[in-house]
Amino acid sequence: MTHRNGLHRLHGHLGHRALRFPYVGRRAVVRLAGWSVLEMGQTFLLGYALARALDDGFLAGRAAVGLGWLAAAGLGVLVGAYGTGRVYGAVAALVEPFRDRLVTGVVRRGVREGDRGALSGLTQQVEIARDTFAGLVMVSRSFVFTSVGALAGLCSLAPLLLLPVVPPLAAGVALFAATLRPLARRQEAYLAADEALAENLGAVCPGLRDVTAAGAEDRIAADAGALADAEQRAARALARWGVARVVCLALGGHLPLVLLLAGTPWLLDHGVTPGAVLGALAYVSQSLLPALTSLIHGLGTSGSRLTVVLRRLTPPPPAVSRPAVPELTPHPPPPCPSTPAVPPALALTSLTFSYGPACAPVVDDLTLALPSGAHLAVVGPSGVGKSTLAGLVAGLLKPVRGDIRIRGCRVPGREAAAGRVLIPQEAYVFSGGLRENLAHLRPDPVPEAELLAAAEAVGLTPLLNALGGPGASVDPAALSAGERQLIALTRAYLSSAPLVLLDEATCHLDPVAEERAERAFAARPGGTLVVVAHRISSARRAGRVLVMDGPRTAFGTHEEVLRRSPLYRDLVGGWEPGQLSQPALALGDADGVDAVAGAGLAGDGCHVVAHGPVGQVQAPGDLREGGPLGGEG
Known part of the structure; x- marks a missing residue:
């Protein structure tokens, strides 16, 4: 999955997985939609009941009617809360098959292919994918059903109320959709830069003594500095695109409120009742704005995060070789391309x-x-x-x-x-x-x-x-x-x-x-x-x-x-064939080398070791290595 089309493939990837869910997964989708209808009803009642309570009740001098409509709105909140509780169960039934498929893939790769990163994928990355996917399902579902309920309520109160609400809301959502792909690319670039810097520091910090001994401080500092600068540039690019989320939220969520308030005299002159205007304000401020905020922040951050995790949990066949590791030859040497002559070892x-x-x-x-x-x-x-x-x-x-x-x-x-x-x-x-x-x-x-x-x-x-x-x-x-x-x-x-x-x-x-x-x-x-x-x-x-x-x-x-x-x-020097190199004096374990463990091991016959600090005895005829322990050798 590339940076260029990561989010697009993410949506396709999730969609294809959903289509491949077993029957219980598809049934969970139906259950999720059914319980979400209760939340949609709550959203509809929020503004509609408030408008009726004001127009048909309090402004008409019938307080009992107004209180009745407010009670209906309160009842709608209780029913909606019950539906929200059942939504979590439906989301779990939808998400767990997704998690099971990821776990199956990770285990298969770890056991059958000997992937050393399988444990991290199983214990951390799968859980990140599961939690993030569940969050995306929740915010997307909430925005869709909340928007339907609020727009239906606006239309039922007065179709004219759609004019100051729908165009800026649609523009904000469209602008946000257009920024998803570049935002996901910047998010992945930032994560990659952060991981590269962490990997570099993780390799350098344990070997600072060797870096100093080899005189490589400038090169190591330059490499780490270049990685830090790259992360800073990625963070700034991500922050610049993050501003687009603020613009989308202002356009789709706050501008309708301003237009409703500014257009209230015009709406009242064209037959819209005060209660309908108040209900429209409630729809926008209490339903559409929170739902849009959750959608923008959820998809903008968690979507790219899920893209990265899924790409790592389902990696393509390796196109490049793994870094060489000492003492690591897990398989017999693969054959190399044949050449006319036998190549040297x-x-x-x-x-x-x-x-x-x-x-x-x-x-x-x-x-x-x-x-x-x-x-x-x-x-x-x-x-x-x-x-x-x-x-x-x-x-x-x-x-x-x-x-x-x-x-x-x-x-x-x-x-x-x-x-x-x-x-x-x-x-x-x-x-x-x-x-x-x-x-x-x-x-x-x-x-x-x-x-x-x-x-x-x-x-x-x-x-x-x-x-x-x-x-x-x-x-x-x-x-x-x-x-x-x-x-x-x-x-x-x-x-x-x-x-x-x-x-x-x-x-x-x-x-x-x-x-x-x-x-x-x-x-x-x-x-x-x-x-x-x-x-x-x-x-x-x-x-x-x-x-x-x-x-x-x-x-x-x-x-x-x-x-x-x-x-x-x-x-x-004075080495003579047939003689073994012997130390002039006993070492006395001056450099902390392990004590005698048996015949053939250093210290058994006071034999020389490779390196040591001041005080190490060197055998005549041995290579003259008096550098600091851990230095370049």
Whole structure:
């Protein structure tokens, strides 16, 4: 549903739904109309009884007759109130089938299609749609039946009374109908701008430390400022069109009162009685004006609100890909369009990224290609852009310039997102069963033999046995950071994604456990491995090394990069083949890393971790990362 014809389609959408209601829904419409007739009778009696009480009673000197007509008007109010009470029941019988259809659609999409927004649709948006639809039915019904009753009363009192009432009323309603579509567009534009700003702030606020560490304050402020300015412009446009509602109300509701009062001498000269004039004033001020006010405010605001909610509850098939999410490969990779040659597992072409227009590029004109089965280690000092590169490949960041492709599929994109899995430094483990955690990225059940083989390959078996096997429950708070990393690594190993991105995903493991996990991924059939390394031993194991050093970035084998890159030679330092990187002193958990949890986990042998504040001990030969925790890596 587009902004241009949103309200028009809304009316058609609701009409078609009403026509598809079961028999009980159509019967509810008849009941609603029947009870509304009582309200119409109340409206008719309001002005007619007042006119008769004045003309035939009090002005004629017959007070009893006047009081009798007033009593009839009071009785009409009681009957109308009874009808109004029954109207709510009829509206409920009409609206609940509408709600049931929406709930059915939301549940079907959530259960059958795995829509993660189904819960919000079921618990909030369906109720908004139901309540708003009920309100629209009430105000529309009230205006129609009130107008019929009031106009019938005016005609019965004196047809001349229609002249000062009907033309401005019709003009006001017509003008309001003409403003509905642009008003709905402005309302939707304002809601979209508000949601965009809220989404931006929701993403930025938790990462303010990283924004400061990366020097991206100006860019983030500019982006948020642009969204705030867009919302302000949308709000002003909505306010300008809101003035049209005031004009419609003044034209259709208040102008008839002015015309009646100004034209009273002329009406009296043409045979209209004083009681009829008073009855006409009552019809306009007590019936038509309140009904028109409710219609204008109800349709003007709630109508566009219902349009937005219905559009979200019944979305069209996705035309664009979803944003990439770390560790999210819910389905096997869809096939990409065939090409004459086998595309590389990962191809970067002139890739450039910076955190602001005035900032130096973190990734500068980088071009490389990895064939299927390759093993790449990305090294460099803290803050040079290693994690930024991983975020770009995963589709979490948008490059300033250049092209990223995974197996020939452009990043970002649904096919590319399904072809990769990213494990960040802080591994995610959810409460529940261990089997569910390990098989989280597989759409189909994982055979236990395959699960156990993956655990053995990655090095999870000791922890798996300690927890009680695949069927054991997992409490993330009771696990160390290294244990959580082992679970996340096994989950990635079991996924269907051929490209695995390990963004310091083994930093809480000791070198032996890290080597075992990396070799398992490197030997994974058809798999390609990219490791953001925090130990030089990871780079030595890789077939290719990418040294990120600003404009002096180097790419090649270990020996090639060692010859070409002074930074890499400095990072290698005193590392000797056959030795494991060892820290000079015990860490003492200086940076708050989880304590020892067992063999193969950080702290067990006083092994080094990736980042830390002042006081962290760095192992000789390890990559020299002394940046602040949470900084660009």
